[in-house]
Amino acid sequence: MGALSVEQLSKFGFGSIGENVLISDKASIYNPKKIHLGNNVRIDDFTILSAGEEGIFLGNNVHIACYVSIIGAAKIQIGNFSGISARTSIYSSNDDYSGNSLTGPTIPMRFRTVTTTPVLIGQHVIVGVNSVILPGVSIGDGVSIGAMSLVKINCNPWGVYFGIPAQFIKERSKELLKLEENYIKSKNG
DSSP: OOBOOHHHHHHHOOSEEOSSOEEBTTOEEESGGGEEEOSSOEEOTTOEEEEOTTOEEEOSSOEEOTTOEEEESSOEEEOTTOEEOTTOEEESEEEOOSSSSBOSTTSOGGGBOEEEOOEEEOTTOEEOTTOEEOTTOEEOTTOEEOTTOEEOSOBOTTEEEEETTEEEEEEOOOTHHHHHHHHHHHHHO
């Protein structure tokens, strides 16, 4: 993966950017002034970050894999130590598919009905490959989303969710919190 240099990143005009940020030179970034990146963030090839007015916020130690789309007018937040696997799509805006309005960005808003609600993803969340997260979803800390899941409901903390639509499967171990503590100590010591 070819990465953008620190100089190139500074020219984007991000809302804020931490240290040790690695963004592929093949990623597409739209409205960077509304994008906030923590420390130790990695964004891989062919990812799309398209921030609306409420912005995109990535915490520390966040990995966004290749071909991920993070798009929408409402706020999208991804917490510390979270990872979004390849080909996942996260939307905070969605057209009305009922047939009661027109759809698509080529149509003036007065003819469309668009749902715009924040997507909040907690800390230590892992989202499996090819998953879709719809507007208004809140995913609690420590949640694991299985591959190819459609997340259209809130996910309670420390659960494993999977399916179309995603459903609670079982509790997830909190052992990784000890590993986080050791990791932080190793960086400070």
